[in-house]
Amino acid sequence: MNGIHDMGGMHGMGPIQAEKNEPVFHARWEGRVYALNRATGAWGTWNLDASRHSREVIPPAEYLRMSYYEKWLAGMIGLLVQTGLVTQAEIDSGKPAPGSAKATPRLTPAMASQVVSRGIPAVRDVSVSPRFHAGQRVRARNMHPTGHTRLPRYARGKFGTIERDHGPYVFPDSNAHFQGEKPQHVYSVRFAARELWGEQASPRDSVYIDMWDDYLEPA
Amino acid sequence: MSTTRRGFLAGAGAAAAQDLAHAKDHGHTDHGHSHQAVPSDPALRVKSLESLLVEKGLVDRAALDVLVDTYEHKIGPRNGARVVARAWADPAYKQRLLTNASAAIAELGYTGLQGEHMLVVENTPQVHNIVVCTLCSCYPWPVLGLPPVWYKSAPYRSRAVIDPRGVLREFGLELSADTEVRVWDSTAELRYLVLPERPAGSEKLSEEALAELVTRDAMVGVAKVTLPKPGARA
Numbered sequence: 001m002n003g004i005h006d007m008g009g010m011h012g013m014g015p016i017q018a019e020k021n022e023p024v025f026h027a028r029w030e031g032r033v034y035a036l037n038r039a040t041g042a043w044g045t046w047n048l049d050a051s052r053h054s055r056e057v058i059p060p061a062e063y064l065r066m067s068y069y070e071k072w073l074a075g076m077i078g079l080l081v082q083t084g085l086v087t088q089a090e091i092d093s094g095k096p097a098p099g100s101a102k103a104t105p106r107l108t109p110a111m112a113s114q115v116v117s118r119g120i121p122a123v124r125d126v127s128v129s130p131r132f133h134a135g136q137r138v139r140a141r142n143m144h145p146t147g148h149t150r151l152p153r154y155a156r157g158k159f160g161t162i163e164r165d166h167g168p169y170v171f172p173d174s175n176a177h178f179q180g181e182k183p184q185h186v187y188s189v190r191f192a193a194r195e196l197w198g199e200q201a202s203p204r205d206s207v208y209i210d211m212w213d214d215y216l217e218p219a
Numbered sequence: 220m221s222t223t224r225r226g227f228l229a230g231a232g233a234a235a236a237q238d239l240a241h242a243k244d245h246g247h248t249d250h251g252h253s254h255q256a257v258p259s260d261p262a263l264r265v266k267s268l269e270s271l272l273v274e275k276g277l278v279d280r281a282a283l284d285v286l287v288d289t290y291e292h293k294i295g296p297r298n299g300a301r302v303v304a305r306a307w308a309d310p311a312y313k314q315r316l317l318t319n320a321s322a323a324i325a326e327l328g329y330t331g332l333q334g335e336h337m338l339v340v341e342n343t344p345q346v347h348n349i350v351v352c353t354l355c356s357c358y359p360w361p362v363l364g365l366p367p368v369w370y371k372s373a374p375y376r377s378r379a380v381i382d383p384r385g386v387l388r389e390f391g392l393e394l395s396a397d398t399e400v401r402v403w404d405s406t407a408e409l410r411y412l413v414l415p416e417r418p419a420g421s422e423k424l425s426e427e428a429l430a431e432l433v434t435r436d437a438m439v440g441v442a443k444v445t446l447p448k449p450g451a452r453a
Contacts, residue, residue, distance in 0.1 A: 008377065010377040024291045029266070036265070067261075070261050085277065094270055113289070122336070204398070
């Protein structure tokens, strides 16, 4: 979707404000939101792409106003309610609905540690042919899907060169909407800064973007 | 369940909006923030949500404690600094790091979430690398920990790709026009770590002392690694 989250190249966002000796979490609730996201994500009811999309659908004005972990909270509540794990009434009251079943298994401390150290690989050991090869000139497709995509707007329609084939990965555009993993090759694609931004950019600079097969067409 | 999942696509936007609307309403009723125009105190909302999920048997508080403790105390940029120092001290390790980063980083015990597929990009006198995630906040957790607020902020995400030199200047790093700047936009599941240039004058330092010099910002590519000024404490 052409959402506010797709920020690359926008103007007017102001200076970067780096905080010295910044804490990992600025308040206890931020850490709890982070952990709740991990714990609820571990059920496998949704996936990382759906989780990202749940934040992208926050209305633009709210997205810009909210702090990072407020966005995570809003996205997580959206997923919890949409997948039926909790009801909006339960969210509002903070109490389980009378007679609602207890879930098992819940995420234990041991499982939590395991998820952290093992990760959730997105690479897939499947045999799908790459449509492109290193060194090839390509063009990022000019497409504007209304759902989740990881093809940033600033690259659409632009010409680049395949630098490297990373192999097949889960395709976020379908996975975010529970329409299958559709594994396909991901490439590192080099775009000259001048191709993206015109004459104002340095002729020496470039932006490397990781792109799935379906985002590309031959140049 | 699959119908519910598919239904999510259509309902997600509305749900987020509803959630916000609820939050606004309840700012007035539940928590007595009568003059609050924005969603009620997230601390209260999170506490309530946590209790609900615990009571429903969906979450174990002890698991949450482990997760918070891990990212507050165990995983952070010191991990990445050790990787960088090893690469500086051991050319064979550096070679492995540049050709198979995930495996080389795992040699030091750093694996897991948001570091499943690692790539290391090397700064040289000719090339400067800088990492961003324009679409969200992708960042190599096992080696750098969770990202700082500025990395996740609109100013950095919007500007790093269109004006990397201006961004670097704001961080106090002025690059010559001859330097090639490579911006890495983390749009997929590959996570990037910058291998900074080893500072001149650090030839005699031990690997441990080298690791002390390496900063988070240098490994994101918004700073260089420097030796402490004589007389100053590192």
